[in-house]
Amino acid sequence: MEDELKAIMADVLNIQKDKITYDISMDNCDTWDSLKHMELIVAIEQRFKITFTADEIVTMTNFAELKRLLKKRRDVSDGS
Amino acid sequence: MDLRNKKIIVTGGTGGIGKAVVQRLLDEGAIVGVFDIDLDGTNKLMESHHNLYGRLCDVSDSEQVKTSVNEFFCQFKTIDILINNAAFIYNSPLISLTKEGIRQHPIDMWNKVIATDLNSVFFMTLYVVEKMILTRTKGVIVNVSSIAAAGNAGQSAYSAAKAGVNGLTITWAKELSLFGIRVAGIAPGFTKTDTTLRSMNESVLNEWIKKVPLKRLGAPEEIAEGILFILRNDFCNGKILELDGGLRI
Numbered sequence: 001m002e003d004e005l006k007a008i009m010a011d012v013l014n015i016q017k018d019k020i021t022y023d024i025s026m027d028n029c030d031t032w033d034s035l036k037h038m039e040l041i042v043a044i045e046q047r048f049k050i051t052f053t054a055d056e057i058v059t060m061t062n063f064a065e066l067k068r069l070l071k072k073r074r075d076v077s078d079g080s
Numbered sequence: 081m082d083l084r085n086k087k088i089i090v091t092g093g094t095g096g097i098g099k100a101v102v103q104r105l106l107d108e109g110a111i112v113g114v115f116d117i118d119l120d121g122t123n124k125l126m127e128s129h130h131n132l133y134g135r136l137c138d139v140s141d142s143e144q145v146k147t148s149v150n151e152f153f154c155q156f157k158t159i160d161i162l163i164n165n166a167a168f169i170y171n172s173p174l175i176s177l178t179k180e181g182i183r184q185h186p187i188d189m190w191n192k193v194i195a196t197d198l199n200s201v202f203f204m205t206l207y208v209v210e211k212m213i214l215t216r217t218k219g220v221i222v223n224v225s226s227i228a229a230a231g232n233a234g235q236s237a238y239s240a241a242k243a244g245v246n247g248l249t250i251t252w253a254k255e256l257s258l259f260g261i262r263v264a265g266i267a268p269g270f271t272k273t274d275t276t277l278r279s280m281n282e283s284v285l286n287e288w289i290k291k292v293p294l295k296r297l298g299a300p301e302e303i304a305e306g307i308l309f310i311l312r313n314d315f316c317n318g319k320i321l322e323l324d325g326g327l328r329i
Contacts, residue, residue: 035255038213038258038259039258042258042259045216051216054214
């Protein structure tokens, strides 16, 4: 999952995959603006067939939080 | 797109092109919300159509728009389509030289046209698209523009407002396609509505009709059919459909 998430982020944010670190966020990534953020959310939702809530979308502005909420959503959809 | 049971908001839906669009949408089985400042017109529509939700709303007022969109959404749980149709026409040269002296285009009328014809489109779309994104609704926005967007002598405010509407249409088509939301516009030429007939005298209107290759005004129902084409065709996005009888060929 983490690898796929990084691949999506690299594609949407137009940066190399190895630049997607645990610390990357909207604050320190020049290409991660508000428009790209929504593009990222839609790409993740489509890939993993999940839907984030509005509250989640506004908080997942860094890799760590993205990964945490993605895992949470996938756990919910798996019923686990 | 199949329009049956779709939840649709039409601004300025009590007269002219808006009324024709509302009727066609109801014929297709849609549930239509009409946002208008004409209380009598809205009440009359509600009396004769059970699938119609009437709402007194000045769409140039962002607070009224916010409240009205929220209430429509609370009642119907989704908004599939928005048709930004409400408009106000005011004709005046920038400067008039008359026997009485020099007359400037009134600034209050400039502000009124921009508020009604341009700001309203921004406000309505802002609040509706927020709902569409949050509910992941692959909706459609249709902005009713005008061929005056290309510039029409004597219509500074109206031309500027409609050019602005075209700019918003293209911008939003680029921005919202990501969410599966389509945005397109329709630019009617001279159409046989009360607004057109009120806004110019008969001789001026006849001069315009002579310039139209088809030698007649458009009918509101013909513009409504153009809007239905945009709604039904899922590949129509970011374009302004000109329906003007060939005036701008």
